[in-house]
Amino acid sequence: MLHRQLFLLCCLVLSTGCSIQPWVQPYERANLADPIMSFSRDPVSSAYLKHVYEARELARGGEGSSGGGCGCN
Amino acid sequence: MVVVVVTKRYVLTALLLLIQLSATHAAVLPEDRADALYHSYDGGGIEISGPSILVRKGDDTSFSVFANHYVDNITSASIDVEALGASQYTENREEQTVGIDYLHGKSILSLSHTNSAENDYVAESTHVGLSMDMLGGLTTVSMGFSRGSDDVFRMTRVDGVKVRDPNFAEQAERRTYQLGLTQVLTKSLVMAVNFETVTDEGYLNNPYRQVRYNNGGANGFQVENYPNTRTSRALGAQLRYFLPYRAAVHVSGRVFEDDWGVTAVNSEFGYSQPLGDHLILDFRYRVYSQTHADFYRDLFDRPDQQNYYARDKELSSFSNTTMGVTLSYEFIKQGWGFIDKASANFSYDRVSFEYENFRDIREDPDVSYNLGEEPLYSFTADIVQFYLSLWY
Amino acid sequence: MNRKIVSILFVSIMLAFSGHALASKVSGKAPNFTLKSNTGSNLKLSEFRGQVVMINFWASWCAPCRQEMPLLEDMYKKYKRLGFTILGVNVEENSAPAKKLLRSIPVSFPILFDTQNKVSKLYKVSAMPSTVLVDRNGNMRYLHKGYKPGYEKDYAKQVRELVRE
Numbered sequence: 314m315l316h317r318q319l320f321l322l323c324c325l326v327l328s329t330g331c332s333i334q335p336w337v338q339p340y341e342r343a344n345l346a347d348p349i350m351s352f353s354r355d356p357v358s359s360a361y362l363k364h365v366y367e368a369r370e371l372a373r374g375g376e377g378s379s380g381g382g383c384g385c386n
Numbered sequence: 387m388v389v390v391v392v393t394k395r396y397v398l399t400a401l402l403l404l405i406q407l408s409a410t411h412a413a414v415l416p417e418d419r420a421d422a423l424y425h426s427y428d429g430g431g432i433e434i435s436g437p438s439i440l441v442r443k444g445d446d447t448s449f450s451v452f453a454n455h456y457v458d459n460i461t462s463a464s465i466d467v468e469a470l471g472a473s474q475y476t477e478n479r480e481e482q483t484v485g486i487d488y489l490h491g492k493s494i495l496s497l498s499h500t501n502s503a504e505n506d507y508v509a510e511s512t513h514v515g516l517s518m519d520m521l522g523g524l525t526t527v528s529m530g531f532s533r534g535s536d537d538v539f540r541m542t543r544v545d546g547v548k549v550r551d552p553n554f555a556e557q558a559e560r561r562t563y564q565l566g567l568t569q570v571l572t573k574s575l576v577m578a579v580n581f582e583t584v585t586d587e588g589y590l591n592n593p594y595r596q597v598r599y600n601n602g603g604a605n606g607f608q609v610e611n612y613p614n615t616r617t618s619r620a621l622g623a624q625l626r627y628f629l630p631y632r633a634a635v636h637v638s639g640r641v642f643e644d645d646w647g648v649t650a651v652n653s654e655f656g657y658s659q660p661l662g663d664h665l666i667l668d669f670r671y672r673v674y675s676q677t678h679a680d681f682y683r684d685l686f687d688r689p690d691q692q693n694y695y696a697r698d699k700e701l702s703s704f705s706n707t708t709m710g711v712t713l714s715y716e717f718i719k720q721g722w723g724f725i726d727k728a729s730a731n732f733s734y735d736r737v738s739f740e741y742e743n744f745r746d747i748r749e750d751p752d753v754s755y756n757l758g759e760e761p762l763y764s765f766t767a768d769i770v771q772f773y774l775s776l777w778y
Numbered sequence: 779m780n781r782k783i784v785s786i787l788f789v790s791i792m793l794a795f796s797g798h799a800l801a802s803k804v805s806g807k808a809p810n811f812t813l814k815s816n817t818g819s820n821l822k823l824s825e826f827r828g829q830v831v832m833i834n835f836w837a838s839w840c841a842p843c844r845q846e847m848p849l850l851e852d853m854y855k856k857y858k859r860l861g862f863t864i865l866g867v868n869v870e871e872n873s874a875p876a877k878k879l880l881r882s883i884p885v886s887f888p889i890l891f892d893t894q895n896k897v898s899k900l901y902k903v904s905a906m907p908s909t910v911l912v913d914r915n916g917n918m919r920y921l922h923k924g925y926k927p928g929y930e931k932d933y934a935k936q937v938r939e940l941v942r943e
Contacts, residue, residue, distance in 0.1 A: 329456045335522030335574050339906045340869035340898045342523075344574045344628040346839035348569060349601060349658040349666060352568075352626070357421040357454070358712075358733060358771055364428075365427060370738070371676055371700055372642035372650035374582030375620030379517045380526025380568030381576040385414050385840045385906045386924030414841065446845070522904065553840045720882045 339384060346383035353378075412521045412647060413526075415450040415489050416704070418443050420776045429767020431464040448489050454480040456515040458504075465763060466699070468748050470607070475548075479504035485513075492519045496530075506539040506593075511560070518635065523570075530564035538738055540593040574628035579621075586616045597697040598747070599686040605747065608689050610696050613679075618644035634658040643715030647680035648701065663719065668712040670735075675705035684745050685758045699763065702744040710735035710769075726777045740764045798866045806920045808833070808912040813890035816880070821888055823865070824916070830940040831912040832859075834866045835892075835903050836877040836896045842925040843907040847883045849930045853937065860941040861914070865890055869898050869906075869940070876921065912918065913940050 337345075348354050367373050398757060419442050436457035444450030456574040458481075463474035485498030496515040502508070511534030518527050540554040591612040596606045604709040622640035635657050641649040652674035659667045679701040681694035711734055718728035743761040755761070808823060808831070815821045823831065834844035834850060847866075854864045864887040868876045873891045873925060880889065892898055901910060905923035911933075913919050920936050 321903065329417030332591050335524050337524060337570050338898065339775050340571050340835065340837065340895060340903050343837065343839050343870055345570060347578060347628065349634040349660060350576065350626055350628050355775070355916055357423045357438050358747060358773060361423060361425050361438060361691060361771065362735065369700060372620060372640070372648065372652065373618065373641045374562065374564070374584055375580050375622035375642065377564070377580050378566055378578035378624065379528050380519065381570060383906065384519065384651065385842050386925065
């Protein structure tokens with residue numbers, strides 16, 4: 314039930330969002346492009362820590378992302 | 387079953403809508419880089435250390451390939467080993483991953499394959515992922531699918547030599563579905579939401595673990611029996627905020643549940659502070675807690691009390707807290723030969739586990755406990771990482 | 779269930795990878811602007827009427843922009859005697875990182891500092907980097923969004939076309 318509502322919400326947000334002009338212009342992304350704002354600044358280290366926890370905790374998944382950053386090209 | 391089908395229908399509709407409406411816009415491949423990590427874990431009687439090497443190279447236009455080689459050198463005298471009267475063992479696990487990312491316009495298609503092998507466990511998995519930038523690059527939608535299969539063996543001693551038990555060979559299969567959304571909220575704030583569901587099928591327990599039952603006031607042991615399917619769902623979200631004096635803060639959280647009755651919640655807070663031109667200091671604080679699986683019990687009343695029974699501490703109710711720090715030193719900033727950038731990094735994390743219904747049943751020469759009244763188990767682990775990163 | 783997922787992913791991938799052009803012909807007068815340059819003096823776009831002008835919007839934090847710079851410098855040196863110039867418009871609020879980058883990737887064409895993003899807004903910059911080619915009469919002719927290795931061949935072809943006019 315939760316998943317259905319979640320996806321409906323996502324689709325709604327994204328479909329209405331598409332007719333809206335981007336509110337952060339490509340030339341305003343200096344802060345977002347800074348390495349300290351990256352979701353994966355040190356991929357090898359993050360992957361290792363993730364493995365340490367997954368081997369000892371029963372929870373898995375739901376942590377990961379792509380995007381953000383400079384949004385160039 | 388119905389929920390999963392509905393989910394997929396919505397995903398397809400959303401994608402079709404977005405693809406048609408998104409502006410002509412492109413994305414970038416991950417940076418070319420090489421990382422060499424030395425990792426070390428020490429806690430709960432277990433010491434694991436080894437290297438992890440990652441190399442990534444792209445052609446700047448369409449492709450980026452990467453390979454990772456990871457090794458765990460394990461020396462274990464953990465509570466699981468000691469409680470069953472076994473002795474310390476050493477083991478070696480090696481894992482390799484190769485992958486490719488293909489960029490076209492605003493989409494990146496990712497493919498990767500992973501192989502992992504240790505003396506009693508061989509695993510392989512394949513992953514396919516797709517990520518798309520839209521809304522002027524402010525939104526990234528990603529989906530992923532992984533499929534893995536494991537071969538489970540059990541080591542036994544023959545004439546003092548450790549060999550695979552020829553009478554034991556089991557299999558497990560896993561399927562993972564992911565859906566993610568990254569959204570730029572303001573010039574300084576970005577959010578990521580991620581949903582992941584995993585289904586396992588096959589032999590899902592550890593062949594060495596045993597449950598204990600009350601055998602007339604003493605411990606009786608029996609090999610665990612788990613269900614042969616498991617489905618889990620996790621939903622996580624993260625916010626990253628850029629502070630005007632040049633620092634970054636992040637908060638993240640995840641909720642988890644599976645059909646074994648386990649629910650878990652964890653959250654993390656992190657802060658990154660650049661110091662001068664070359665140094666970055668990161669702090670992180672993480673808390674995790676989970677409730678036990680339905681068929682978990684530290685002490686059963688009698689053997690075969692239920693259809694399924696487990697005493698693996700990973701299935702118990704427990705919580706853990708981590709505090710960690712990373713120091714990065716960028717020693718090449720403006721290029722040196724073919725190297726654009728290079729950093730040396732040191733990281734330390736200290737994690738404390740506290741079990742709420744898993745007891746330490748190791749023999750204590752000083753004290754004798756009644757069955758079921760042994761102290762609850764807890765331990766602390768030190769995690770150290772040294773790594774060198776090169777960008778070229 | 780597995781086959782459904784695979785076919786959904788496949789369809790999504792096919793749709794996602796539908797081709798599109800990132801360089802296009804544009805028309806209309808190139809809006810005039812005045813910005814402070816790296817020589818310290820102000821430069822106006824209209825001063826360059828009679829020359830072919832390439833306006834390149836860039837930032838120090840943008841990797842494809844940094845990649846493109848040396849290639850723009852080569853093109854500038856090659857075609858400037860034919861009446862061609864490049865104006866490198868830096869879009870950063872704080873010019874310090876850009877000035878620092880120019881010390882390690884020096885260029886001889888003028889760099890202008892659009893610290894208030896007035897010119898970026900005027901040209902409706904919608905990708906980083908963005909390159910606009912303006913002809914000798916001050917009309918916009920070509921627009922390139924983003925940069926990938928190989929684009930410089932298109933730039934050269936278009937510059938050669940415009941200088942011949």
